[in-house]
Amino acid sequence: MNGPDADFIIIGSGPAGVSAAFPLIAAGRRVLMLDAGNDVGSRDESRSVRVLGGDLESLRADDGSSPKLQTPVSRGILERFQGESGIGGVGFMPIGSLARGGLSNIWGAQISYLDADDIANWPIDIASLQKSYERISERIGISRNADFKRSAEGESVLPLGATAAYVLHRHRVAKPANGSFRLFPAVNAILSESRPGRAACDLGSDCLYGCPNGAIYNSRQDLLSLRKSPHFRLLDNMRAVSLTHNPGWTVRTADGSSFFAPRIILAAGVLGTAALLADHLPIEEQGLRLLNSPTLAIPLLSPQRLLRSSTPTHSLAQLGLSLRYGDGISDYVTGAIYEVGSLPAQNFINRMPLGRNAGRAAFERIAGSLLVATIYYPGDQSRSYIHRDAAAEKSLTIHGGFAEGFDILAEALKRALRREWKRLGLIPLPGSSLAEPGVDAHFAGTLPMGASGPFGTSADGELNFHRGLHIVDGSIIPDLSSKYITMTIMANADRIAHRLAETEAKPAS
């Protein structure tokens, strides 16, 4: 038999995969990364192509999903996953990717950090996670929104939209009744200053269609620097279909190739990883528990801002918010507030009982004073399970649902928020909606770190009873707070890769 193809094979080139690759390469380990996607869809296209697609694939009737999920990039990424992953949903929208860079091609770049309370039940300490947070933020570039005058010295800032700035100002002036509600400028993985290969945000508000400057972080960008290392190899169009232990691990791909390494690192995204491990896990009976964040969207009008002019800004989150609803450690919701004025008008017009011309006139008049808040509950409010289809052997179905009493909780939250909206001078408009489970795309907790039994992993993400098989994506996050998850997925992958680089003896070469 030939020698191994690498010291580590990483499956998946999304945020988790690249974050695991960097520390291993820095320690001189040979890494082979396999990804199902390839490099098509480069960024230097005309605006027409970015908005409508090279083949006009987005010039279609409204399918009712969010505009974000209808853009050409999203279609290319999500539809391939729907078609080929073999994962379906019942009351659950399975969002995943089979594209180079994974979901970071279309993510919203919102950043949150977990604190010691959030990880109280994890088998790791906060200091190690924090060190990894620092390394990741250094690498990907992070900025905070701010109104110009207030920007703290030295901090990387992007201008806050005028309506968001107004609301933040109101918040500071009129203190909340109890201290449980927090409102703050959003933290995003967007560059405010250019770096090699990436230009700074030009406030062109085309974020939805994929940033042409590369100002929004996308793990494809990291692949460029990873590929400069002689220890790193990326193979495209390699969809892994099976893993076998013999000892060491052999990965077989859809095109019939196979690769061998002593250790394997799964970073295929929570759903992609579950699909790859379906044969190794006894999920027949009750299914595999999957945590996701139930999500609520609320449109808000700021009457004081009606007919005022707006500040040019990006169209990602402007403000972050959080609100406690209980005494438990994770009993809080996290949210983001967007300015509607910087989003494309069509999808809003489609929901209006006016003709298109009048709808546009109305939208253009009020959009500058409209905000949308998206609010995420923690994963303990979800009841989603991945089942294996008895009939079709290879396929999985996710059944989505909410925890018992969630509807009451959601109503209570809306009430509690109503007080805060009033204080901030905002009127919640009719049309708030609770999304179908899965739409949040914040998945976690299928194979939690620290859990015993066949569905658990070690603190290093090693699947119990499967030596040498490590998982670094959201699958191993033991509990899902309502905070944005990707920064933590990346930091945890970085942490694990550092540990592997330290503890694994470097093979004699």
Added chain:
Amino acid sequence: MAPRLIITGSTGYIGARLAALARERGFDVVEFGRRSEAKWRIGDEPAASDLEGAAAVVHLAHSWATEPEAAEESNINISGTVKLAEAAKAAGVSRFVFASSTSSRPEALNVYGRTKFRIEQHLAASAAAPIVRIARIGLVYGGPRTAMYGLMAKLSALSPLLPMIGLSRKVQPIHLDEVAAGLLTLATDESQPPRAFVLAQERPISFAAWLRILRRSQGKGNLHFIPIPLTAALLACRMTKLLPLIPTVDPERVLGLAGATPMESGESLRLLKLHLADPLVMLSAELGQKSGEPSQSEAKALLQYLGSAPTEMQLQRLSEGLRREGLAPLGLSPALIKHPRLLALFEPPANRTQHRLARALYLADLAIEPERQRDKKAGLFNAILTISGDVLLLPLRALLAGRYR
């Protein structure tokens, strides 16, 4: 020398297209049929000299002359197919492709499906088994409007109200070109195993949805159904023979629609490297072609109505979008095309997203998006005029919107 391919039933709907495709790809095609160079009818003993040296036989011919429940020995389709396959094997032909159907089942309602199933079984038990590949073909559409496809296209365009049976029955359409490509691969690709392949769309759709697609792609509006029971349908079929001017419908075809379960085709399609196109897209392209002109001017009217001076690129984009969504032509009257502002009288509210005109206007709005200047908006006064005009016109528009539904 070009490889030889023998095709039976080469004058039929599928056969003609397959023969043309094979010739295009450089095959030396020999047609077996009543009206072709090699005089042959199903049931005949083929001349060995005709078969020798052929790379493959694709057997599409089917005789409708046999009595429905004839004994197997006297069903010419069964005996004739086995005879042909065995002769091909004896002559050293390495592949025999038999065109079966997705209705091929022992318990199929129609004779056709049951016969195809029996043929498959007999072939498997015959001396020819090692060279046999079976193609179970779904609902074929596209190309010349003949056969079952032509009939359905005609029926669906007849009126917005259609009495029909088997509406919830699932069908798996496949375009004529795709069938031809699949059959040719089966006939020529040595790596394909001798087994049954399913040539049909992976995701089945209801027969009702299928008829709607057929209607839409001919530029007509929605289709409503009056479901009728099977017995009444069979009776009506007999009546069609008596009535002038409407197409006659064979009861056998009605039975074919009455009951069937879909077949899994994903693996076959992958093996044959067939990527099936969206039928609505294919059909709108084929059937909408003749009306390319009006749809350009309709596109222009829609864009002008939205206040844009349309560029060539926007026009092209929108025409293409309308065509793909099955919205071309919308059937706007010449007066509207000349005076697009009048569209304000007919436009439904934008949230009626099922309305054809509302959908068309949404596409028009999207088609302008790449060139839109963000900060350019109507003045306040104009905006108030537009919005109040819209509200005032609402009752009238509700009345008129039906025209372009």
